[in-house]
Every structure is written in C-alpha cells, then in structure tokens.
Amino acid sequence: MLALLSCGGGGGAPTIVVDSSADTDSRDGLVTLREAISLATGELGVADLDSEEADNVSGEPGADSSDTITFDPSLFPAADGGTIALDESLPPLSTGADIIDGFGAGVIIDGVDISLECITISSNDNALKGLQIKNCLVGVMIQPGAQGNVIGGPAEGEGNVISGNDEGIIIGGAGADNNVVKGNLLGVDASGTQALNNRNGVHIHPEAQGNLIGGTEPGDRNIISGNTGVGITIRGSANTVQGNYIGTDINGTAAIPNGMEGIWIAPGAKDNVIGGSSAEERNVISGNELFGLNISGNGATGNIVKGNYVGVDATGNTALRNRHGLVISDGPQNNVIGGSAPGEGNVIAANGTGLLIRREGTSGNIIIGNYIGTDASGSEPMGNAVGIWLLQEAYDNTIGGTGPGEGNVITANNVSGVHVDGSGTVGNTIRGNSIHSNGQQGILTTEGGNRELEPPTITDASPVRGSACPNCTVDIYSDSGSEGEVYEGSVVAGADGSFTFEGDVSGPNITATATDGDGNTSAFSWPLIAGAQ
Structure with missing residues (x-):
C-alpha cells in the first residue's frame, strides 16, 4: 500500500x-493489475475499494478519464522484477486513453501456459510501456476497431519485452488502424542479445491499415528476432x-534468426511500405533462416520496399x-523494390539468391536502383x-531502367547476375543496369526464358554497329569483360x-x-574491343 496517494487528491x-x-x-488492502484495469475502465469504482486500496488511487479514474496504471517498485524492483502470474486474461482496455506504465519498475506479466490473450486493447489511444510479457497465447491483442x-x-525503459509467447503482438482486422509499435524487443531477451522465442x-x-512498426528515431527501433516463425506478418494495407x-x-551486428521470413507480405496485402529513403527509415532484415522478405500470393500489390539492408549488418x-x-x-x-531517388535502393547482398521472382501470375513488379551483390558503398563485393x-x-x-537512378548495380x-529460366518466364525487361564482375554470365537465359x-x-x-532482332531496342554497354558495367545509351534496330x-x-x-516489343531482353552479346573495326 502507498499511503501517499489518496482518492480525489491532486488535479x-x-x-x-x-x-x-x-x-x-x-x-x-492491495491493488492488483486486474483491479487497476477495472478501475480505469469503470468496471470497478473507487467507492468499491477498502480504505487501504483507495490510498493507491489519486484522482477519479473511470471510463471517462485518461488513467495511468503504475507499479510499486518495492514490490516490482527494476533489477529483478516481480511476476504477475495470470489465472485468466486481463480485462480489456475498453474505454480509451489509458496507460499501463512499467517504467522504473520490473513488471513481468506471465500467462503461465500459453493459453491466454494476456493484454487486450479494444479501444483507442491507449499505451503500454516498460512491461515484460511472456507465456501468453497472444502477448498483446489490439482488437478490430481499436x-x-x-x-x-x-x-529508455518505455519499450516492452514481448517474448516467449505464441504470438507477440496481433493488430486485428478492420478498423485496427494507426496503431504504433516502437522500441520493443520481440523474440529476444531483455538484453537484446539472446533468443527468447515467440x-x-x-x-x-x-x-488493418495505417499502422506503424518502428519509426525514425533510434529509440523507435524494434528488435524483432529469434521468433521460430515469422518476424512481421502483414495481411492488411497501407502499413x-x-x-x-x-x-x-x-x-544489428549478429544474427538472431527468425525461423521463417523476417517480413511476410501476405496475399491481399496492398500498398505497404517497408523502409524509406533515409538512413533513419532503413530496416536491417538479415540473418533469417528462410527469406529476408517475402511478398506472396494474389492481391499482394502496390507494396514498396526501399532503402533497406537485406543480408548485411547495420x-x-x-x-x-x-x-x-x-x-x-x-x-x-x-x-x-527500390527506387530511383537517392537512398531508395536496397542493399541486397550475401544471401543465397538476392532476389527470387517466381511462379505464375507474378508480373508487373519493378526492381530499380538497388545494390545487388555489393556493400552499401557499392564498391566492396558481397555476392549473392x-x-x-x-x-x-x-x-x-x-x-x-534507362531513367536517372533506375539502374541496379548487380555485381x-x-x-549469374540475372537468370531468366523457363519457357513461360517471358517479357522480363532488363535495361540500364550496371551488371559486371559476376562469377559466370551477367544475364543468363535458359530453357526458353525470355524466349x-x-x-x-x-x-x-x-x-x-551490328545486327539484332528487327525493330528491337539495343542497349549499349562498356565493360572490362563480357558483361555491362556502364550503360552508354540505346538505339532501335531497323526492320532488317x-x-x-x-x-x-x-x-x-x-x-x-x-x-x-514484348519486353524480352537477351543476354549480353560477345564483347568487342572499343575502337576495333
């Protein structure tokens, strides 16, 4: 009990x-977290408390107020923590604008047997800070409409450790918009150096739309690693x-792999943005067991992936x-994938395949301005x-592409730099890139790929001078070998x-x-020495 607080005191x-x-x-005579949430949502009134419990309340909490729940650090010491072992899911934050704040304390919320949705949010403008949440079916559930x-x-101290659960955070469905997840550890321990799997x-x-995972300030960064499945799954749009x-x-310098994808943009997910043009917006998506990022299925359209490091450290x-x-x-x-403006290109290096584009219906995707097989400076080889x-x-x-900034560096x-394989893999246009110093071919077409x-x-x-397919666009390159390091320009072949x-x-x-005319691009020609006749 904290006798310094009294019901109705202070403004x-x-x-x-x-x-x-x-x-x-x-x-x-004591206030539990379950009781505190019920007070904040008006399910329990201050008048219902005994006198010792009421001493732990200041102001008039309830459904119509913005209430803050804090923790007595003598019971929840920051160094060692105090554990709240749940018997059932906590009451939802249902009335809005409430805060559960574990800052300065060590608050461990334990779902015990992976069967509970431990913290549920069903209203707007709430906040969770400084908590450790483990052994839950869902650590934090933001319900539809919240x-x-x-x-x-x-x-420092505001981020949550949400690890050791089945699902760390779910942002659930229609109307669950404009929520922010920042500064948290998801799938790792409180040190951020060891896996503690969700x-x-x-x-x-x-x-679910308009949600933000991360942000542009250093403290906004989430560490989403060590999960046995997927780091981030996106099924909604415009996130x-x-x-x-x-x-x-x-x-950002050692791998704590997610067991599957780092990020999965699932079927039907549209217009999501991964990364940005500034260093502050950059994600490091590296060290994962399966794919760094996977965009899959019908309806996954209009997504932008730019400015990220994929396969390299921070x-x-x-x-x-x-x-x-x-x-x-x-x-x-x-x-x-990428972009023509400064900073929009991704660094995609040191992976198995840098970028894998496959299967029927996968079309109209644009890959521009990236560094594929090199470090962030574009000068050090780090091949896929x-x-x-x-x-x-x-x-x-x-x-x-042939516009400013559209070419990729593929080195x-x-x-091979680019491999187009299979008789149905056609119409894939490869132009204006700097493709050089790859182990074998710069561009390889096999089994009817690109005809x-x-x-x-x-x-x-x-x-x-030379000859090509009639009326085809011919791109000219310079190279020290047999690829195309420098795009020099284009010309259209005549009818002959x-x-x-x-x-x-x-x-x-x-x-x-x-x-x-169908967009099929050939392999590189045999080289000719500049100035030769």
Whole structure:
C-alpha cells in the first residue's frame, strides 16, 4: 500500500498504483493489475475499494478519464522484477486513453501456459510501456476497431519485452488502424542479445491499415528476432515498417534468426511500405533462416520496399545472410523494390539468391536502383549466389531502367547476375543496369526464358554497329569483360535488324543487349574491343 496517494487528491490525471503481484479481485488492502484495469475502465469504482486500496488511487479514474496504471517498485524492483502470474486474461482496455506504465519498475506479466490473450486493447489511444510479457497465447491483442494505440516508446525503459509467447503482438482486422509499435524487443531477451522465442513476432491482420512498426528515431527501433516463425506478418494495407532490426541482435551486428521470413507480405496485402529513403527509415532484415522478405500470393500489390539492408549488418559492410534475400512469389503484381531517388535502393547482398521472382501470375513488379551483390558503398563485393533469378512463369517484370537512378548495380554474385529460366518466364525487361564482375554470365537465359532472344552481334566499334532482332531496342554497354558495367545509351534496330550507335563509349570492351516489343531482353552479346573495326 502507498499511503501517499489518496482518492480525489491532486488535479492531475488519475493514477492507480499496483502494489500486489496477485491476480485477484478482492478487498484485501492491495491493488492488483486486474483491479487497476477495472478501475480505469469503470468496471470497478473507487467507492468499491477498502480504505487501504483507495490510498493507491489519486484522482477519479473511470471510463471517462485518461488513467495511468503504475507499479510499486518495492514490490516490482527494476533489477529483478516481480511476476504477475495470470489465472485468466486481463480485462480489456475498453474505454480509451489509458496507460499501463512499467517504467522504473520490473513488471513481468506471465500467462503461465500459453493459453491466454494476456493484454487486450479494444479501444483507442491507449499505451503500454516498460512491461515484460511472456507465456501468453497472444502477448498483446489490439482488437478490430481499436485505433491510435502505442505499444512501447522511444525513451529508455518505455519499450516492452514481448517474448516467449505464441504470438507477440496481433493488430486485428478492420478498423485496427494507426496503431504504433516502437522500441520493443520481440523474440529476444531483455538484453537484446539472446533468443527468447515467440512463434511469431507481429501480425497485422487483413483490413488493418495505417499502422506503424518502428519509426525514425533510434529509440523507435524494434528488435524483432529469434521468433521460430515469422518476424512481421502483414495481411492488411497501407502499413509502414521502418527503422527496425529484423533477424539480428540489438546492435544489428549478429544474427538472431527468425525461423521463417523476417517480413511476410501476405496475399491481399496492398500498398505497404517497408523502409524509406533515409538512413533513419532503413530496416536491417538479415540473418533469417528462410527469406529476408517475402511478398506472396494474389492481391499482394502496390507494396514498396526501399532503402533497406537485406543480408548485411547495420553497418552495411558485413555479411549477415538470409537463405534468400527478397522473394516475390505466387502472383504478386506491381510491387516496387527500390527506387530511383537517392537512398531508395536496397542493399541486397550475401544471401543465397538476392532476389527470387517466381511462379505464375507474378508480373508487373519493378526492381530499380538497388545494390545487388555489393556493400552499401557499392564498391566492396558481397555476392549473392545469384543476383536476381526469375523462373516458373514469372512474366512482364522490369529490372532496371534507362531513367536517372533506375539502374541496379548487380555485381560480384557467385553465379549469374540475372537468370531468366523457363519457357513461360517471358517479357522480363532488363535495361540500364550496371551488371559486371559476376562469377559466370551477367544475364543468363535458359530453357526458353525470355524466349532466349538472340543477343545482338557487334561488328564495328567506332561507331558501334551490328545486327539484332528487327525493330528491337539495343542497349549499349562498356565493360572490362563480357558483361555491362556502364550503360552508354540505346538505339532501335531497323526492320532488317541493323543498328548504328553514334554515342561515345568508354570501353575497354563494348557489349549490347536486345529487347523486343514484348519486353524480352537477351543476354549480353560477345564483347568487342572499343575502337576495333
């Protein structure tokens, strides 16, 4: 009991102090967390308390007020913590604008047997700070319709440790909009250096919109790692994930893998943004057992992934591989990986496959401005096995472009820079990139991929002349080998296939690709030494 507080005293917002670790609702002179939530929502009135319990309440809490629940640090010491072992789920935060604040104390909420939704939020503008939540079926459930809630915070001690649960946080369904999850540890212990598994970290359900996972301040960063399933699952639309470490420790330099994807954008999820153009918005998505990021299924459209580190650590200079970096699979359309503006390109390096684009219906996706196989400076090789691999009937996707900033740097990958495989994998356009120094081919087409369009033949180098498919667009490159490090410009072949490029080339070798009217791009031509006749 804290005799310093009294009902009705002071002019500030109502405060309720929890001074019992029991999970009861009884008149015993002590206030439990269950009783405190009931006071904040008006299910229990101050008049219902005994005199000793009432001493733990200031102001007039209830359904119409914004109430703060704090914890007696003598019972919940910051160093060791005090555990509240739940017998059943806590009452929901149902009336809005209430705060459960464990700052300065050590508050452990224990669901005991993974069967409870431990904390449920069914109203707007609530906050949870400084809690440890474990052994729950769901650590924090934000129900459909609940908006503007904040889980965690940027200041030291405001973040929650939500680990050792089945689901860490669920943002559930229609109307669960504009909630913020920031500064938390999900799937790791309080040090941020050891796994303490949830099955899944954060799950945004269908129709939940405008939610923010992370933020642009250092304290906004969530560490979402060590989960046996997926770090973040997004089924809703127009949500943002930025500034997080996903699959790493709290320093962003060592792997604490999520067992499946770091981020999964699921079927039907639209217009979500992963990352941003500034360093503060960047996610580090590395060290995961399966994929760094997976966009999959029909209806996963309009999503943007930009400015992230995928397969490297927070410095951008050290490998921290995912099995595969980014995967677009089973029907997603019109998603953008990277961007043409400064800072929008992703660093995708040191993975199995850097970017895997596959299966029927996967089309219209745009890959621009990325560094694939190199570090964040673009100068140090950190190759994937394959840079970009398109297969299994993925069609009409675009790799690069001839506009400013649209070309990708695709270099130092162990096998090919871009591989287009399979007779149904057609219409995939590869233009304007810097593709060089890969282990084998810069662009490889096999088994009918991109119709295995015949590469141009360069016959003269000053000016560049040759032959290609009739009326095809011919892109001219310079390279020290047989790929295309420097895009020099384009020309359209005539009806007879002949072309002449009048622009300057830097050499020492000249190569070319052809792109037909259906968007199929060929492999690189055999090189010709610049200036040769």
